[in-house]
Amino acid sequence: MKTKKSSSFKKVMQYAKPYKSRFIWVILFSIFLSIFAAARPYLLKQTVDAYLIPKDASGLLFYVVLMAVVLMLEVISQFYFVYLANWLGQDIVKDIREKLFAHINSFRMKFFDNEAVGRLVTRTVFDIESISKIFSQGLFMIVSDLLKMIVILGFMFYMNWKLSIVVLLAMPLLVYATRIFQKKMKGAFEEVRTQVANLNTFIQERVTGMRIVQLFNREDIEYEKFKEINKKHNDAWQKNILYNSIFFPVADTISSLTLGMVIWYAGFNILNGDTITQPGDMFAYIMYIGMLFNPLRQIADKFNEMQMGIIASDRVFELLEMEELVQIPGTQVASHFKGEIEFKKVHFSYIENEEVIKGISLKIDAGSTIAIVGSTGAGKSTIINLLNRFYEISSGKITIDGTDINEFTLESLRKQIGIVLQDVFLFADTILNNITLNDPSISRETIINAAKEIGVHDFIMSLPEGYDYNVKERGVMLSSGQRQLIAFLRVLVSNPSILILDEATSSIDTYSEELIQNATDKITEGRTSIIIAHRLATVVNADKIIVMDKGLIVEAGSHYELINRAEGYYKNLYYSQFVAEEEA
Missing domain, CATH: 3.40.50.300 (P-loop containing nucleotide triphosphate hydrolases)
Known part of the structure; x- marks a missing residue:
């Protein structure tokens, strides 16, 4: 199964080759975003320790302006990163959808005799749209979050290695919870896609055949069937909601406990005259913990978005690689027939x-x-x-x-x-x-x-x-x-x-x-x-x-x-x- 998922991901990435330059710019802006985001808490620490506590007004003003500039650069990087990532995803989706539609047009009638129209609509519209999330909500967001976490950890260890170790002690627990959540959500997403396809097929057929439904007074019967299919669709989403409802409060609790431990440990050290730990560290670490744990908490959700896109790509490529029902074209052009x-x-x-x-x-x-x-x-x-x-x-x-x-x-x-x-x-x-x-x-x-x-x-x-x-x-x-x-x-x-x-x-x-x-x-x-x-x-x-x-x-x-x-x-x-x- 892993090989199949990996293979599908590689196939999707092949469609990114024509947009290589845009792909590189997305990565560059994700690096800029990581650096600027991680620099803001460090500048805050410097402002508190070097200028606020000593009451140096001129230096304080300089650092406030500097933080404003860094913030603006972060916003600009965020804009271009999100814009280019989504633009890239939509262009890739456009290319895949055009190729899929052309491929469907090449099938023999035998294929359409056996394939539900609703399922083809799901593949061509909804599944392909999910592929765009690999780029807009998945891959690039994950890369950006990981880069941000790495840079933040670098700043944290540079500032205060003792407080950094306190933060790191809580991370394995959050990573473990994230992994469990990811596995549960994988099955939930697969079930959701199946039920969405079934629902689309049912609705498309009944709307198309509404004349027959009404002619034979089958409204109540079809309504009961719809309720059953809709319930399965609802149940599939309920699993998704349940896992989210459990995971995010657990992640928030771990983050809050870590923040409490950092404040207690830093405050204890400051009161005991520890010269390594400065008051500015507490302000910086309060920001860093949120910036470090939020991506880690959301990375599971982004992995699931990416996984959902890869699952959708499995379905799309299964159709794209179906060659046995493709019509075999000849080579001779028939300009006019006598008609024998x-x-x-x-x-x-x-x-x-x-x-x-x-x-x-x-x-x-x-x-x-x-x-x-x-x-x-x-x-x-x-x-x-x-x-x-x-x-x-x-x-x-x-x-x-x-x-x-x-x-x-x-x-x-x-x-x-x-x-x-x-x-x-x-x-x-x-x-x-x-x-x-x-x-x-x-x-x-x-x-x-x-x-x-x-x-x-x-x-x-x-x-x-x-x-x-x-x-x-x-x-x-x-x-x-x-x-x-x-x-x-x-x-x-x-x-x-x-x-x-x-x-x-x-x-x-x-x-x-x-x-x-x-x-x-x-x-x-x-x-x-x-x-x-x-x-x-x-x-x-x-x-x-x-x-x-x-x-x-x-x-x-x-x-x-x-x-x-x-x-x-x-x-x-x-x-x-x-x-x-x-x-x-």
Whole structure:
């Protein structure tokens, strides 16, 4: 475990290398701060012994001004030390967060199928923010406190070694108490991070799925679950509070007892005529004990802050070093596809040993329109996922224009394949940005012309701010049909070589379906198009219809060929759906 923590700390420190000069300045200011802080009590001792007791007014004034100057230098050093340490920590956090987000973007869909969104949010936001505390609250503060303690002890022994020994006798007890506190807090912090992740996951899922929660009257049930998770979170923090409540009073008691011993011993020596111990020593040591014991007392808390950051970094680096689910990009740039697609004995499983696609072979001619139909779970949408390389096939080969899709860069491959899904995701942004996805190469004029071409322009202009209308999170301000039209326009302006409609008209009204059908007729011309649909009436004009069942292609042909097959799968499916619609 120690090796892992040490390893994580070293990895974090690698990110400090670009900020080497700032790192050095932080250390320098911590040294200045230690010297100036330790000098003030010594100057006070000199003022009392050399000028206050002898009543030397001129010398007294000089030392008061000198102490004021030293105080100002200490304040300036403190400012730059804290500012630079926090600035460094935030820049390192920024770099790690950017790298983590880019890494998450590179994962295959299989990763997101198994990972809770709330946990990813915790890693990307809260855990990474905790890493900044390694620098702002941990490492530099500990180094600064240790330097301050060393310099203070040097001044103390220089002034009066006897009183210094009295102070040192109490320090092992405080160090022992600090060590126990640190061990207890380590476990408490780990439990807190776990419960924070669980709480974030629960809240994120319930807020996202609030429609389902309310639709099925699960408010009370989910509330009880939340109370249980929240209680575990509260219990984890209660341990943290308990250990702090015990440690700090114990540390204060040890500090106060030490101060009492120093005053008693110094006073006894002065009254007995000891020439080594001066009255100024008492004033200086009263300040030094606080300056010496407070950092020692707080160093445990700072170690815990640092430890919390290292624990958080363990989680972050665990994600950053996860390479087995990273998509493997090709090297060939796909500038344009003719659109000939071929599946050659393709096998695929979402879960090991549970095949979803069972060795299918399929050829789609360039420029043709094919439809893939079948019951739920037949593998229709999986075909699309594999073509876009959202998932990697178990065996076989998929080619476009004779080239294995694994050889194309992911960016260029997906840019040439336009998809309209049944469940449209819109960002909390304007309609314009949801269409362009912030691609600067797509102009407003291009979007307006495309919208007019498919008859969507009037609908968009009827909204309060037209193309600049903010649709809010997940597009809640629009109906499902309107969201579908925006998604269709998004694909149209991207001008893909291959078009895929995955249940794109299954949840929209007749008017919207007519608009999309008209648009489909226009943009499928000259493009390879794949239409996945439950409603068979939408695919009768396809060049070829592929019928799937349980991961296999069971039939293929035109609508008229398939409808005339005796006891054919498609024929039975078509007529059963036709009868159901007639009855409805």
